[in-house]
Amino acid sequence: MxxxxxxxxxxxxxxxxxxxxxxxxxxxxxxxxxxxCGLSIKDVGVVYASSTxxxxxxxxxxxxxxxxxxxxxxxxxxxxxxSGATAxxxxxxxxKSGLYDVVLAVGAEKNPRGMLAGSPVDGPPxxxxxxxxxxxxxxxxxxxxxxxxxxTTIEQFAQVAVKNHHHAxxxxxxxxxxxxxxxxxxxxxxxAYPLTKLMCSANVDGAAALILVSEKKARExxxxxxxxxxxxxxxxxxxxxxxxxxxxxxxxxxxAVAQAYEMxxxxxxxxxxxxxxxxxxxxxxxxxxxxxxCADGEGGAFIDSGATALGGRIPVNxxxxxxxxxxxxxxxxxxxxxxxxxxxxxxxxxRQVDGAKIGMTHVLGFGTGSAAGVHIFEKA
Amino acid sequence: xxxxxxxxxxxxxxxxxxxxxxxxxxxGYRCGACGAVMPVQTIACRSCAGRVAPEAYRSPETGTLxxxxxxxxxxxxxxxxxxxxxxxxxxxxxxxxxxxxVPFEAxxxxxxxxxxxxxxxGAVDGDGHPYVGFHFVAGDAS
Ligand SMILES: [Zn+2]
Numbered sequence: 001m002x003x004x005x006x007x008x009x010x011x012x013x014x015x016x017x018x019x020x021x022x023x024x025x026x027x028x029x030x031x032x033x034x035x036x037c038g039l040s041i042k043d044v045g046v047v048y049a050s051s052t053x054x055x056x057x058x059x060x061x062x063x064x065x066x067x068x069x070x071x072x073x074x075x076x077x078x079x080x081x082x083s084g085a086t087a088x089x090x091x092x093x094x095x096k097s098g099l100y101d102v103v104l105a106v107g108a109e110k111n112p113r114g115m116l117a118g119s120p121v122d123g124p125p126x127x128x129x130x131x132x133x134x135x136x137x138x139x140x141x142x143x144x145x146x147x148x149x150x151x152t153t154i155e156q157f158a159q160v161a162v163k164n165h166h167h168a169x170x171x172x173x174x175x176x177x178x179x180x181x182x183x184x185x186x187x188x189x190x191x192a193y194p195l196t197k198l199m200c201s202a203n204v205d206g207a208a209a210l211i212l213v214s215e216k217k218a219r220e221x222x223x224x225x226x227x228x229x230x231x232x233x234x235x236x237x238x239x240x241x242x243x244x245x246x247x248x249x250x251x252x253x254x255x256a257v258a259q260a261y262e263m264x265x266x267x268x269x270x271x272x273x274x275x276x277x278x279x280x281x282x283x284x285x286x287x288x289x290x291x292x293x294c295a296d297g298e299g300g301a302f303i304d305s306g307a308t309a310l311g312g313r314i315p316v317n318x319x320x321x322x323x324x325x326x327x328x329x330x331x332x333x334x335x336x337x338x339x340x341x342x343x344x345x346x347x348x349x350x351r352q353v354d355g356a357k358i359g360m361t362h363v364l365g366f367g368t369g370s371a372a373g374v375h376i377f378e379k380a
Numbered sequence: 381x382x383x384x385x386x387x388x389x390x391x392x393x394x395x396x397x398x399x400x401x402x403x404x405x406x407x408g409y410r411c412g413a414c415g416a417v418m419p420v421q422t423i424a425c426r427s428c429a430g431r432v433a434p435e436a437y438r439s440p441e442t443g444t445l446x447x448x449x450x451x452x453x454x455x456x457x458x459x460x461x462x463x464x465x466x467x468x469x470x471x472x473x474x475x476x477x478x479x480x481x482v483p484f485e486a487x488x489x490x491x492x493x494x495x496x497x498x499x500x501x502g503a504v505d506g507d508g509h510p511y512v513g514f515h516f517v518a519g520d521a522s
Binding site for chain 1: 416515
């Protein structure tokens, strides 16, 4: 079975694009990824196109109508916030199958404005009557489980936002590039305790694309900037008694990461950096533990130790993460891989993690169920 | 709560049941093979995939507070702040609901709470049928 390599990566700056469509954004990112490796859309054998909100309107075909209708198969993917990782996972499977030598995975989103909610239900609008259906409340409740069990403080949760906003100041493609000291994070509008506004992800538009190739094709193109995809895992919510009344970020993430580590033949101690799904500041603390970066219950102390900041033992979200780079939902899972690839190539500029050889990405999707994707990359 | 209308009330939530006599209760489903409990009728067991459909049971309305958030920003028209709570009912079901009458600083994981049926904020469906909803109160409240 051929190894899968990433040879091309592209990401547009995240922000607001009022004058461009989601499929134009997808085309922009795709052309960047193709130019990155000197290939043409005519070389691509199959397309996996991710958009949480627009997969059903044939994002991939609309994109090809912009840049070249080569007639290849297109699979449009929607899997909540894990859509992008799902597209890459399928691209990986396509390479592994031996059927294709060059595969495109692209994610693009123009996010709806305002606070995101879970899926609608039958009966009267539930908000306020049956608790809150807002995503901030849902993650706040998950954070409070951690706070109640381990004494994690709002200051520790807020430090995630301080760190990731700091990282974003070094990323010219991040939507928000502004330092936010702890006092400012704590003093910003309270949304759902313990989450203030600056502890919620940046709701923006964006697109990102990767070109995956077989080993044969990678050698033909040259391995100097290639990155090997060692592990690709996707999991759905296993049975948990409270799910889905309380969506569980932990069990589905743990299921995915165990598979990714096994596939890669590695463990958390092997990772040089991680991009994980910090949709809300509390989530990053939970995922330190879910991904095995620290022991259960120690997430609060782990952020305090500085281990996850640039220059620390295992930098997390040096791109700025979803909190400040931004969270265009269907693009997010591809974009955090673009960051890892830039880092493993040594091309990440001011936020470069010294000597990075192995990196991991994680995304978590919540809707009426859950999905998590974990990918592990190694410099070729 | 009492109903002063002769228009039949409707369940305002997937697990609320309204009897022909107007009585209301919470229904859960329990798998006879593995004992797993779920809030809706499924075709097979969600947990063990056993092909005998989990059987309906009438849930107790007492339980404990698992977790919560005090919600300060909501959607237009929704009064804030309020407590969005996850409650584990005795018997195994867990629900999200609004917890009322407890000062925010007195909230404690594991505190006893009780489900109380209500009129779902006065909501009615398109034909004027009033909904039956619920919220939670501290377990020792009346
Ligand atoms: Zn069962």
